[in-house]
Amino acid sequence: METVLVDRRAGWMVLTLNRPARLNAFNEEMHLALRRALEEAAGDAACRAVLLTGAGRAFCAGQDLAERVQTGGAPDLGASLDRLYNPLVRQLRALDKPVVCAVNGVAAGAGANIALACDIVLAARSATFIQAFSNIGLIPDSGGTFFLPRLIGDARARALALLGLPLDAATAAQWGLIWAVAEDEALAGEAEAITARLAARATHALGLVKQALNASPGNTLDQQLDLERDLQRLAGYAPDYAEGVRAFTQKRPPVFSGQPGRVPEA
Template identity: 75%
Template structure:
């Protein structure tokens, strides 16, 4: 039986591919477990300095596999599902101390859309669409959707996307600031791979501190954020990568970062 998440080890980075193409890579508990295990291994591997997440086949992820929700007439506890599966995944992606690139190769719907938005840099094929499909079945956007949407696209667009559940094409998603950029379908994986490979050569600890600062900013006052920047910068200034970056700048050569704290 094919694994539900494929792990491709590259030089300093990894590609994680959601691998249920016959179901548009919709999530099951098995896929959650496989992805959690892959991310845990990446967390523990100092040699892995960046991650690329994508989907097999013609779609990125259709969200939850509703066939996995079949019950004998008893309503499922969806809150328990979020607590046990989706929320830990979103928290892990946001807190991972290395950059995560997402290549959205087709439809990203429901939780699939919001898992993509939990990554650091999102590229999408021009044919891709983002759909907050929850309202179609009487549910609330989850997996961080109600947090990410208004911050990325503003209150009015967030409400429209959530309440109407209309597909948002990749080009418009980029124009609205929902994602980093839309690229031609044929170029998606090559561009995403080149970007991830580049990030794997950068000062990984410094990038982790940038993630930490940006994530904290929405809940901080200006004074709190200035204090956080001071504290993070103090630590960043003590790293070997900072010293190397300065030397390389003075010597007018490319820096050779190790990514270590």
């Protein structure tokens, strides 16, 4: 059985974690399959947005601990993060097109933080987010200690990380951890509509938006203003800017190509 299902749509792609019997917990095979699928999406000009979700009743239960037991002895978890989880998080953040995550059930441990690494997170009302690491004597990884305090503040981040308690989807949305909640039966349709909408927008500009937001936490205001200047220059030379202005003046919807433009040599 394929551990990641790839469904190509008109202008976008659905990636489904597909180990439902294990609540889509990560093993090495699923890691590598997801990274290959993301590489394919990155290199496909026809793919202008990605939707990530899970098969069955969970989004992702984190690391498959059965795999850890089978290895015997004390594993080097730092090496595992370096080889598997950290490259995946970086790949999601660096992808120059938007990634929507539809959390269809529990998102626990690394599964929760992989979801938070996506650009727009929509969760089913029955979904829960659990920083389960402290329950087995670990710390949040896969970007958890980076994303949590920035999204919901230090006090809530510390409580979630230290207590390892589940957070329901409605509270996650209220706190700003995720974008929105959908009724369970409507989740897939709403997530697909968001992804299709993103796929029709100015893809090159959306990639530049991601660059700016990714750099923001480590920049001073002056550095961020300079970065905005540089990225806006690139956006302004892209054909989608000219099309957006034409469409606005002609009072019609824009038809974006998603392509970068030619920047004049200095």
